[in-house]
Amino acid sequence: xxISELSYSxxxxxxxxxxxxxxxIMAYFFRRRGQKKYKKGxxxxxxxxxxxxxxxxxxxxxxxxxxxxxxxxxxxxxxDANIKAHTGIINDYIIWFIALVxxxxxxxxxx
Amino acid sequence: MSLNSFKRALxxxxxxxxxxxxxxxxxxxxxxxxxxxxxxxxxxxxxxxHADVLLVTGPVxxxxxxxxxxxxxQTPDPKVVMVIGNCGIEGGVFYESYNLVGxxxxxxxxxxxxxxxxxxxxxxxxxxxxxxxxxxxxMEQRVx
Numbered sequence: 230x231x232i233s234e235l236s237y238s239x240x241x242x243x244x245x246x247x248x249x250x251x252x253x254i255m256a257y258f259f260r261r262r263g264q265k266k267y268k269k270g271x272x273x274x275x276x277x278x279x280x281x282x283x284x285x286x287x288x289x290x291x292x293x294x295x296x297x298x299x300x301x302x303x304x305x306x307x308x309d310a311n312i313k314a315h316t317g318i319i320n321d322y323i324i325w326f327i328a329l330v331x332x333x334x335x336x337x338x339x340x
Numbered sequence: 341m342s343l344n345s346f347k348r349a350l351x352x353x354x355x356x357x358x359x360x361x362x363x364x365x366x367x368x369x370x371x372x373x374x375x376x377x378x379x380x381x382x383x384x385x386x387x388x389x390h391a392d393v394l395l396v397t398g399p400v401x402x403x404x405x406x407x408x409x410x411x412x413x414q415t416p417d418p419k420v421v422m423v424i425g426n427c428g429i430e431g432g433v434f435y436e437s438y439n440l441v442g443x444x445x446x447x448x449x450x451x452x453x454x455x456x457x458x459x460x461x462x463x464x465x466x467x468x469x470x471x472x473x474x475x476x477x478x479m480e481q482r483v484x
Contacts, residue, residue, distance in 0.1 A: 264390075264416055272413035277387050280355070280407030 346392075346476045349381025350468065352422075353391035353415065357408050357442070358434075359398030362458040363425035367395060370461045370468075382468055388415040393471050396450075399427040399434045400442030412448040418478040420471040422452040424464060429453050 267273040276283045283289070301308060314325070356364055370377050371384065385391050388411045400408060412421070421444075426432035428444045444450055451474055454467040 266416050267389075268417070272410060273389070273416055275414070277389055277414055280404075280411045282406070282410070 346472070346479045349383070350393060350472050350475070351383060351385045351391050352393040352395050352468070353385055353388045353411070354395040354397070355388075355408060355411050357396060357398035357404040357428070357444070358401040358440075359425065359427060360433075363397040363427075363456075366458045366461055366464060367397070367424065370464050375461050375465065377465060377468065388412075391415050392419060392475060393468070394419065394421045394448075395424055396421060396428055396444050396448075397424050398442075399431050399437070399440050400444055400447055401439055402441055405441045405447060408444070408447055418475055418482070420451045420474050420478075421448055422454065422467050422471050423450050424454045424456075424459060424467070426455055426457045429455055432457060 314321075354364070354367055367384075369375060377383075384395075388394065394412060394415055396408070398404070412419075423429055423444050427434055428442065430443050431437070431440060434440055441447065452467045452470050454463050456463055459467075
């Protein structure tokens, strides 16, 4: 079966598989031409960070929270108020619930 | 001298250990169109992991000592270290300063010294040629 007889679509799995194989062969070819003389277990195979000591993996990892830094900074006042309201005590939440239901009832039935 | 064993372009990594930048500017001059060593395949690389030669400038401040050692250790073998400028050779104008641990050959082994404050680009190029010859001899010995 010739490739050209397959359904005309870039989503053809056979074409994607072929492309993947070609890319893997190219990657293998380039990798084989690379430097083989690094001594394993020495600084030669460790991460280069401009001569700096490389911290442990978990310390150099950028936490997802950092991505939202600007967002949290901008809305700091809003979040501070909300965090105070979220006490974690169920009684407080029930009071909030009753208060909001009361306000909603007033709006719906009286106003 | 023909190159029989070290048959590839010579890549160099430059590290400044506290230099005033005079020598660094001269290294840059070597790469400009006037001298243009890249036509010989000699070029600066961004990582010692890719380098054959370390170009070291500066008298080595205390802060730079562990970094210099680490960069040296991260350079694959065979490697050649080239000190450029008086400061790296014997301290230069910073001689006997309280915050120095150099000169460089007291911290890492040095193969080629290029004196000058700063050395002229021609001197740096001659030094690079010497390192190339040294690498060639090292590779020949390894093969033999």
